[in-house]
Amino acid sequence: MRSSLRSLATAGAVIAFAVSAHAFAANAPAAATLAPLPETVPSDLPRNARPTHYRIEVTPDAQALTFTGKVSIDVTVFSATDALTLHGNGLAVSGAALVGADGKPVALTTTADEAAQTLRFAAPKAIAPGQYRLDVAYAGKIGTQPSGLFALDYPDKRTGKEVRGLFTQFEAPDARRFVPSFDEPSYKATFDLSAIVPADRMALGNMPVKGQEMLAGGLKRVTFATTPKMSSYLLFFGMGDFERSSQKAADGVDVGIVAPAGSGAQADYAREGLAQILPWFDDYFGVKFPLPKLDNIAAPGTSQFFGAMENWGAIMTFERILLLDPKTTSPAGKQSIYSVQAHETAHQWFGDLVTMAWWDDIWLNEGFASWFAAKATDHFNPDWNWKLGAVDGREGAMALDALPTTHPVVQKVRTVSEMEQAFDSITYQKGQAVISMLEDYVGPDTWRDGMRLYMKRHAYSNTSSRDLWAAMEDAGGKDVDRIAEAFTHTPGVPLLRVNAVSCQNGQTRLDLTQDAFSLDPAARGTTAPVWPMPLLVRVGEATPARHLMAERSESMTLAGCGPVLVNAGQLGYYRTLYPAPAIKALVASFGKLAPIDQYGLARDNLSLALAGYQDMAVGLDFLSAFSPGADAVLSANVAERWQAVYGLLDGDSAKPARTALGARISKIWAPRLGKLGFDGTAGEPLVDTELRAQLIETLGAVGEAKVVAEARRRLQGLTTNPQSLDGPLKGTWLSVAAANANRADWELLRKQAAGATSFVERQMYYSNLGLAKDDALARESLAFAISGTPDATSASQIITSVARGHPEMAFDFVRANQAKVDALIEHSGRARFFARIVASSTDAAMVGKIEAYAATLPADEAKPVVQALTALKERLANRPRQREQVAQWVKSAK
Known part of the structure; x- marks a missing residue:
């Protein structure tokens, strides 16, 4: 933006504003095409005006944690009004004026x-x-938590000196902390941004950057x-x-990783991945990435509640899941670098190019980005067996979806707090699971054609879920609308009961009934919804x-005889309750099943047992059926x-x-760790390194003496060589040692944190402080968290640890x-913080608290x-039975 000065008269002041040559919305659609926001889209604003273009100039004072700003907004006013209402949070307006076609500013009175x-x-x-320009001069505060414009302090990687960086985080309702704006997703506009900085x-x-002026x-x-x-929430500075x-x-796009100075080669892996992923998405969506550059910016900090943000052309990702540091990055961390970046890159189309009209449909952003990330990660890294992770994602969603407090994927969001809390596992993982089920049902080619049609129809605009289903139907996706509407608007988890399995004359008959799976026994037996459920059923080794099961009770007849597997491929979002003979047949033929079906069956039956639909022995029999020599990825998941x-x-x-169970687990998995060894070999597959990490963690958790002793030995090595633990297993060894720490170990961890020259390493030490099993050390960790020594995000992580x-x-x-604790956590995240604190409690006294x-x-x-609270009550109701049944199985198992 080329700046010039134009005077603005206000009540008692004359304020200079930067105004570009655009004047009135040169980059926006013609005013004749604009219309007020429709009543069908929720809004906090009066709907009498719409922005087309913003010209923002911001001057931050990083040391004082304040900033000043000037904004000129090209606005179309649709009906006569005595005032314009915009969003603003924590902004002090020093002057405002409205400039019409005559170019004369009219002073406005501001009320917050x-x-x-x-x-x-x-x-x-x-x-x-008509068309106007709204000019506002204002000031705001720079926060220390990741919302609005915020600061992060971190040790310089070259000198160790504490330095400060500034970043923005605007989703969902926080662009209004940075600039007066129409801060809702349907008020799309173009933006010119300039900044006066050191x-x-x-x-x-x-x-x-278009230009710089000294x-x-x-x-x-x-x-x-x-x-x-x-949309305003995608703006970044x-x-x-x-x-x-x-x-x-x-595809010619300039892709970059922006990182704290001194990061060097730590950015290489992410940069190469970004260059690989971006053209693949170009092709899938049928729309080339429309910006000239795409940066992923490493923020040297962390958040309790998100890892990255998809700002258009300027993704922001916390350093721990973007930069590959051979001293600290675990194998799982390396995989996260790839998959999280794929998630945020997918958003550049699904969320940024086409945006949900309102936060009710935030799953259109998050569920699809999660699904695309898994698809891209699996495509480029087939040896990671990434599809197994979809089973874990499904389970995570069902754990929340089966509680009485669940909500639909498409949820009703009206307040700021509801916006901030809409980002949960139902939005992400259930959304992803439903999409996977739908793609499998209609076929990948039809699904991709529907995606391309959706992008073409709605580029640079806003949509609802129905727009996507319409595109899918037009692309040939039969029944998509019907299935999708049921699974996204009806909360809960379907339960498919296989009532009977019989085989006569070479044909297998299944009698099926659908119900709702619930973690609340009191909710069972009530009338459940009827979902149109896409089933994929295998008999024996047949195709x-x-x-499509559309009724509450149906029968299926299939050719052949043999063990029956419902939900083959594990892409259906439902649980399957088998009769005992069918369970026995599946366990007996377990080794013949694909790894995805082995793992999906085990997790599904464990969850059914945990909820009391069957004895824990059923789930444990499936878990015992795995070979300890299985594929590395599958083995790591089973050990977990x-x-x-x-x-x-x-x-x-x-x-x-x-x-007894600990001894059994050690007997199964210690030999596998023995073969792998405590240390990796040059060039070994990443999945072997990851399996080693999981086995160390699991065996450490069950008290395997050799592993616990080795963890302590390696921790004590830090006293003479602070780099002795460097490597992909650093976090793993630290966590085992920290859980079993004595006071000397705990003090060593604290000392290492104080001397760390990287934020990620420092936070790794700090978060491990809180893992100590010892009550006294746990209390000391809590006191240390609010002592003022750890930074705010590290302090809050100590508490959750x-x-x-x-x-x-x-x-x-x-x-x-x-x-003191509230000061460590942004207001919008405090309730979720408390929810995390009690997530593992089994104390009945906590209910009242x-x-x-x-x-x-x-x-x-x-x-x-x-x-x-609801989850705690479920644990209190079920844990005694679970303990008793697991103990009985351990006693009787061979």
């Missing part, structure tokens, strides 16, 4: 409504319909090119001592047969499941069974130190806490 997060700009007389700092935006006082004005038409590593992707079962045997009464083993202690501590805390919150903020 803090509760509504709006700014009302009142005119001295009625504003007639001359030795890099400024970042959605678009490439200013007095060691400053410079950086001007970015005009963005495409987009960053500033700091950064470096950019870039290359041209095959699976497809069937054994660890979870071991965790059920808490409490003194379960100690004998716990000891303590809560993994001491949830009641952590909850009581947080409540007793509420003000959580109820008392929930009562202090507004209803729209309390949702995560109420969900956590």
Whole structure:
């Protein structure tokens, strides 16, 4: 933006504004094509105006944690009004004026409504319909938590000196903390951004830098090119001592990783992955990435609640899941770098190019990005066996979806708090699972054709779920609308009961009934919805047969005889309850099943057993059917499941069974770890490194003496060589050592954190402090968290780490130190923070405590806490039975 000065008269002040040569919405659609926001789309604003273009200039003061800004917004007014209302949160307006076609500014009076997060700009007389420019001068605060414009402090990788970077995070309702704006997704506009920053700092935006102008006082004005038409929450600004590593992707787009100076080769893996992923999405969507560059910006910090954000052309990702540091990056971390980047890149189309009209349909962003990320990650890394992760994702979604507090995928969102809490496993993982089921049902080619049609029809605009289903139907996806509407608008998990299986004359008959799976026994037996359920059923080793079950009870007849597998391929979003003979046949033929079906069957039957639909022995028999020499990815997942079962045997009464089960787990998995060795070999497959990490974690958790001793030995090695633990297993060894730490170990961890020269490493040490099983060390970790020594995000992670083993202690501590803990967490995340604190509790006394805390919150903020309370009640109801049945199985198992 080329700046010039234009005077603005205000009540008691004359304010200079930067106005570009665009004047009135040169980059926006013609005014004649604009219309007020339709009543069908929710909004906090009066619907009497719409923006087409923003020109923003911001001047941050990173040290003072304040900023000033000037914005000129080209606005179309549709009906006569005495005021324009925009969003603004925490912004102090020093002057505002409205400029009409005559070019004369009219001073406006500004009133802020803090509760509504709006700014009302009142005119001295009625504003007639037409085109205007709204000019506002304002100031705001730079936060220390990731919302709005915020600062992150971190050790410089070259000097160890503490430095500061600035970043923005606007989803869902926080662009209004940065600029007065129509801060809702359907108010799309183009943006010109410029920033006045120190001359030795890099400024970042959605678009490439268009120009720089040196200013007095060691400053410079950086001007970015005009963005495409987009929603306000996708705007990005960053500033700091950064470096950019870039290359041209095959489609000609300049892709770059921006990281703290001194990161060097740590950006290479992500940059090469980004260059690989981007053209693949071009082809899949049938629309080339429309911006000239795509950066992924490493923020040297963390958040309790998100890992990355899809700002158009300027993804922001926390460093721990973007930069590959051979000293600290685990094998799972390396995989996350690829998959998280694929997720955010998918958003550049699904969310940025085409955006949901309102937050009710946030799953259109998140569910699809999760699905696309899995698809791309699996495509480019077939040896990772990434599809197994979809089973875990499905299970995570069902765990929440089977509670009475669940909600539909397409949910009703009206308040700011509801916006902030809409990002849960139902939005992400259930959305992803439903999409996978639909793609499998209609076929991948038809599905891709529907995606391409959807992108073509709705580029640069806003949609609802029905627009996507219409495109799918037009592309040939029969029954998509019917199935999708049921699974996205009806909450809950379908339960398919296989009532009987019989085989006569070479044909197998199944009698099926559908119901709803619930973790609440009181909800069972009530009338459940009827979902149109796409089934894929295999008899023996025959080709699976497809069937759309649209009635509550149906029968199927299939050719052949043999073990019956419902949900072959594990892409259906439902649970399957088999009769005992069918279970026996599946266990007997387990080795003949595909790994995805082995793992899906085991997880499904474990979940059914945990909920009381069948004995725990059924799930454990499936878990025992795995070969300990199986594929590395499958073995790692199964070892993790054994660890979870071991965790059920808490409490003194379960100690004998716990000891016996621990010995059984060691007997199964210690030989596999012995073959792998404690240390990797050069060039070994990533999946072997990951299996080694999981086996160390699992065997450490069950108290395998050799593993625990080795972890402590390696931790103590840090006293003479601070680099002795460097490598992909650093976090794994630290977690085992920290869980079993004595005071000397704990003090060593704290000392290492203080001396760390990388934020990721420092936070790794800090978060491990809280894992100590020892009660006294856990209490000391909590006190240390609020001592002021750890940064805010590290401090909050220490508390959640303590809560993994001491949830009641952590909850009581947080409540007793509420003000200090609140200062560590952004307001929008506090309820979710509390929900995490109590996630592993099995103490009945916590029910009343959580109820008392929930009562202090507004209803729209309390949702995560109420969900956590419901989950606790479920654990209290089911855990005694689970312990008893696991103990009985351990006693009787060979």
